[in-house]
Amino acid sequence: xxxxxxxxxxxxxxxxxxxxxxxxxxxxxxxxxxxxxxxxxxxxxxxxxxxxxxxxxxxxxxxxxxxxxxxxxxxxxxxxxxxxxxxxxxxxxxxxxxxxxxxxxxxxxxxxxxxxxxxxxxxxxxxxxxxxxxxxxxxxxxxxxxxxxxxxxxxxxxxxxxxxxxxxxxxxxxxxxxxxxxxxxxxxxxxxxxxxxxxxxxxxxxxxxxxxxxxxxxxxxxxxxxxxxxxxxxxxxxxxxxxxxxxxxxxxxxxxxxxxxxxxxxxxxxxxxxx
Amino acid sequence: xxxxxxxxxxxxxxxxxxxxxxxxxxxxxxxxxxxxxxxxxxxxxxxxxxxxxxxxxxxxxxxxxxxxxxxxxxxxxxxxxxxxxxxxxxxxxxxxxxxxxxxxxxxxxxxxxxxxxxxxxxxxxxxxxxxxxxxxxxxxxxxxxxxxxxxxxxxxxxxxxxxxxxxxxxxxxxxxxxxxxxxxxxxxxxxxxxxxxxxxxxxxxxxxxxxxxxxxxxxxxxxxxxxxxxxxxxxxxxxxxxxxxxxxxxxxxxxxxxxxxxxxxxxxxxxxxxxxxxxxxxxxxxxxxxxxxxxxxxxxxxxxxxxxxxxxxxxxxxxxxxxxxxxxxxxxxxxxxxxxxxxxxxxxxxxxxxx
Numbered sequence: 278x279x280x281x282x283x284x285x286x287x288x289x290x291x292x293x294x295x296x297x298x299x300x301x302x303x304x305x306x307x308x309x310x311x312x313x314x315x316x317x318x319x320x321x322x323x324x325x326x327x328x329x330x331x332x333x334x335x336x337x338x339x340x341x342x343x344x345x346x347x348x349x350x351x352x353x354x355x356x357x358x359x360x361x362x363x364x365x366x367x368x369x370x371x372x373x374x375x376x377x378x379x380x381x382x383x384x385x386x387x388x389x390x391x392x393x394x395x396x397x398x399x400x401x402x403x404x405x406x407x408x409x410x411x412x413x414x415x416x417x418x419x420x421x422x423x424x425x426x427x428x429x430x431x432x433x434x435x436x437x438x439x440x441x442x443x444x445x446x447x448x449x450x451x452x453x454x455x456x457x458x459x460x461x462x463x464x465x466x467x468x469x470x471x472x473x474x475x476x477x478x479x480x481x482x483x484x485x486x487x488x489x490x491x492x493x494x495x496x497x498x499x500x501x502x503x504x505x506x507x508x509x510x511x512x513x514x515x516x517x518x519x520x521x522x523x524x525x526x527x528x529x530x531x532x533x534x535x536x537x538x539x540x541x542x543x544x545x546x547x548x549x550x551x552x
Numbered sequence: 553x554x555x556x557x558x559x560x561x562x563x564x565x566x567x568x569x570x571x572x573x574x575x576x577x578x579x580x581x582x583x584x585x586x587x588x589x590x591x592x593x594x595x596x597x598x599x600x601x602x603x604x605x606x607x608x609x610x611x612x613x614x615x616x617x618x619x620x621x622x623x624x625x626x627x628x629x630x631x632x633x634x635x636x637x638x639x640x641x642x643x644x645x646x647x648x649x650x651x652x653x654x655x656x657x658x659x660x661x662x663x664x665x666x667x668x669x670x671x672x673x674x675x676x677x678x679x680x681x682x683x684x685x686x687x688x689x690x691x692x693x694x695x696x697x698x699x700x701x702x703x704x705x706x707x708x709x710x711x712x713x714x715x716x717x718x719x720x721x722x723x724x725x726x727x728x729x730x731x732x733x734x735x736x737x738x739x740x741x742x743x744x745x746x747x748x749x750x751x752x753x754x755x756x757x758x759x760x761x762x763x764x765x766x767x768x769x770x771x772x773x774x775x776x777x778x779x780x781x782x783x784x785x786x787x788x789x790x791x792x793x794x795x796x797x798x799x800x801x802x803x804x805x806x807x808x809x810x811x812x813x814x815x816x817x818x819x820x821x822x823x824x825x826x827x828x829x830x831x832x833x834x835x836x837x838x839x840x841x842x843x844x845x846x847x848x849x850x851x852x853x854x855x856x857x858x859x860x861x862x863x864x865x866x867x868x869x870x871x872x873x874x875x876x877x878x879x880x881x882x883x884x885x886x887x888x889x890x891x892x893x894x895x896x897x898x899x900x901x902x903x904x905x906x907x
Contacts (some may be wrong), residue, residue, distance in 0.1 A: 287568045439644060443657075
């Protein structure tokens with residue numbers, strides 16, 4: 278009986294290797310090969326040509342910057358939209374609640390391409406195409422559902438008693454939000470933010486249509502190399518993209534941990550100061 | 553004087569209904585609670601006592617009536633500005649704040665300086681016997697300690713009225729008694745007005761100066777514990793207070809005859825003729841053979857014997873009626889379940905009710 282969990286973890290480990298690590302191997306090999314043609318198992322010659330191209334090209338770092346900048350703004354806007362929406366839908370008996378939820382969750386089910394075609398026409402008239410603002414607005418549709426869902430679930434686990442207690446201690450609306458509601462929602466907000474950042478980073482089609490090639494994010498830069506260009510450079514871009522996505526996730530996680538540590542800090546210093 | 557006055561406050565169900573009796577969650581309540589008084593709302597769950605408490609707090613909006621403290625009308629003042637404090641059934645300590653910061657929270661909201669409010673929090677923690685726990689986090693404390701912190705947090709800002717919603721019902725019995733003593737002591741130290749909601753009559757009796765018995769969204773009777781127990785106004789109040797020996801019958805020319813014919817006796821009090829309920833407290837019955845003046849003999853068969861706190865409580869079947877009475881241990885040793893027993897009812901201690 279005791280061997281069972283070990284066997285299970287072995288399977289999990291093998292699955293991890295096959296599905297997560299193995300796909301990276303050809304990507305890495307391809308990015309450092311000079312030419313790698315079928316039926317060679319390994320590239321015949323090596324070179325850092327692709328990496329030199331990718332890392333030295335000024336456009337790369339500009340694209341990384343714009344990608345992160347857009348992801349960040351999109352996430353911030355999502356938080357501002359999702360908090361009141363979740364608050365209203367969870368706390369108040371809204372008539373036709375299912376309709377509001379359906380509208381917010383629709384982009385998960387309906388392909389974003391459909392809505393973007395309509396948005397594109399409107400943005401053309403408003404002059405929002407080819408601008409970062411336009412791309413940010415267009416990115417909100419596919420990312421907001423994830424943020425909203427995470428925040429809504431956090432709200433559902435927050436009993437109204439907490440806020441009532443804060444009120445009875447004299448806390449007005451703003452202090453109530455910052456001292457009671459926000460700390461409770463923070464893990465949910467962070468989960469939603471991670472998804473929002475990742476999904477925004479990975480948008481190609483929407484960015485391409487609204488940005489019209491003028492707003493160059495990393496996927497826009499990457500795509501031509503994938504579809505028939507240079508597989509070596511495409512591999513290098515893909516790896517760079519993965520690294521940035523992972524860095525964004527780890528960074529946000531570290532920020533949350535730091536926040537909790539800062540809040541716990543008075544405990545340690547308090548012990549020594551006690552008279 | 554800043555008495556808390558509740559003037560005809562009422563609450564209806566949210567659903568829009570034609571104005572009938574069933575639409576009331578709480579029928580108009582009029583109460584005046586003196587400054588420094590310990591006042592309890594006692595009733596079964598769903599009787600509207602928590603609704604009344606939340607109306608006083610302002611957490612629920614009343615459909616009519618007013619709340620006054622002294623000469624200030626607080627009816628339209630939001631709860632955060634009423635300077636009331638409240639302790640809930642759960643301690644509801646903010647989990648990401650230390651005990652000290654939790655206790656100081658009310659003062660922080662009043663923008664009291666950090667040094668001053670931490671000192672006040674420290675003093676208050678000392679009152680509840682937790683001065684060494686200031687730098688800990690709530691999840692490191694036991695349930696009873698958490699509730700003591702909640703009490704300290706409620707009192708630190710010197711509230712006009714302390715509202716308590718069954719604060720000890722989640723604690724185990726021993727701890728509950730300890731908390732009652734602590735609350736009683738602190739209430740006297742701070743001379744704070746307390747409005748206390750409970751469904752536990754022992755708790756209400758042990759703590760309160762006055763008690764209001766509620767049922768079905770209505771205030772039934774207000775009085776001290778002894779008044780309520782010895783002179784209940786309705787059978788509903790009597791049975792909620794644990795008085796189960798209630799005999800219906802008729803009074804004619806100073807003589808009461810119960811409808812089941814179990815008791816027929818002269819009544820000492822001056823009462824008009826008519827139908828009455830006679831309430832016999834368990835303490836008004838004793839097990840004895842020989843007749844005594846002012847006592848009425850009753851015979852029956854012991855149906856149940858239970859031991860509790862030095863006395864036996866007996867249920868005696870007298871034909872149509874079960875009588876509850878308490879007897880001393882030696883008396884109980886002379887009888888057993890199924891045995892006949894002779895009882896005497898002290899007519900000085902019985903109480904008559906119209907409804």
